[in-house]
Amino acid sequence: MADGTKVADKQHRGALGAAYAAQRPEEVAALYDRWAGTYDADMSAAGYRHPTICLALLARHLPRGAAPLLDAGAGTGLIGEWLNIAGYPEVEALDISQGMLDQAARKGVYSALHRLALGSGLPFADHAYAGIVAAGVFTSGHVGTEGLDELIRICRPGGVIVLTVKNTLWEPGFAARIAEVEAQGSVTRLEETRPYVSMPGETDTVPSRCLALRVR
Numbered sequence: 001m002a003d004g005t006k007v008a009d010k011q012h013r014g015a016l017g018a019a020y021a022a023q024r025p026e027e028v029a030a031l032y033d034r035w036a037g038t039y040d041a042d043m044s045a046a047g048y049r050h051p052t053i054c055l056a057l058l059a060r061h062l063p064r065g066a067a068p069l070l071d072a073g074a075g076t077g078l079i080g081e082w083l084n085i086a087g088y089p090e091v092e093a094l095d096i097s098q099g100m101l102d103q104a105a106r107k108g109v110y111s112a113l114h115r116l117a118l119g120s121g122l123p124f125a126d127h128a129y130a131g132i133v134a135a136g137v138f139t140s141g142h143v144g145t146e147g148l149d150e151l152i153r154i155c156r157p158g159g160v161i162v163l164t165v166k167n168t169l170w171e172p173g174f175a176a177r178i179a180e181v182e183a184q185g186s187v188t189r190l191e192e193t194r195p196y197v198s199m200p201g202e203t204d205t206v207p208s209r210c211l212a213l214r215v216r
């Protein structure tokens with residue numbers, strides 16, 4: 001059993017390490033397509049924390065029943081399941097990887113699934129969503145500040161965006177961009193957690209923080 005755990009851990013580190021190093025969105029999608037079948041078990045073994053922290057912040061700032069929500073970079077739907085249980089009745093999933101979306105679909109908790117890439121224009125109307133959550137997406141090799149403006153555009157005034165940002169992206173780019181959109185009056189920062197390790201079961205992981213933004 002100990003050997004089996006080690007093998008799973010190595011596979012996980014390999015998949016995530018490759019995803020962090022990816023250069024192009026198609027590469028990221030292909031990596032996650034291959035990982036999708038074992039992602040939930042691997043992340044559970046690593047003590048993955050982002051979904052729990054995101055859910056806590058969202059539930060603190062967005063009333064039960066708010067709809068619709070968008071799980072941006074939903075992956076296999078770990079958060080979707082919990083959003084549903086916590087009382088958000090209509091949640092849509094967006095992800096660049098069809099393999100991850102196929103796993104999410106099997107959970108039966110999303111009202112729609114969109115295979116789309118964050119980082120450029122999204123085919124959704126202004127103010128379409130009451131809330132948006134993006135867990136583990138604003139991280140190395142995935143999506144940078146270029147993904148933020150569209151999320152703000154498609155979230156309705158008064159709505160909440162909860163996102164995690166890895167430290168490697170925070171300074172200098174992300175911190176400055178969040179400060180900028182705040183100064184422009186597009187969002188108010190409701191909360192920012194202290195940096196925490198999202199996968200305590202992994203060695204040498206860079207901390208992330210979770211933010212809750214109110215769209216104005």
Ligand SMILES: C[S@@+](CC[C@H](N)C(=O)[O-])C[C@H]1O[C@@H](n2cnc3c(N)ncnc32)[C@H](O)[C@@H]1O
Nearest residue numbers: 032073074075078095096097100117118135136
């Ligand atoms: C670490 S996983 C997090 C998944 C899920 N939010 C969770 O917490 O389990 C990152 C997800 O982001 C997706 N992703 C990476 N780049 C993306 C992009 N440009 N647009 C949309 N999804 C992207 C990946 O396919 C993957 O499902």
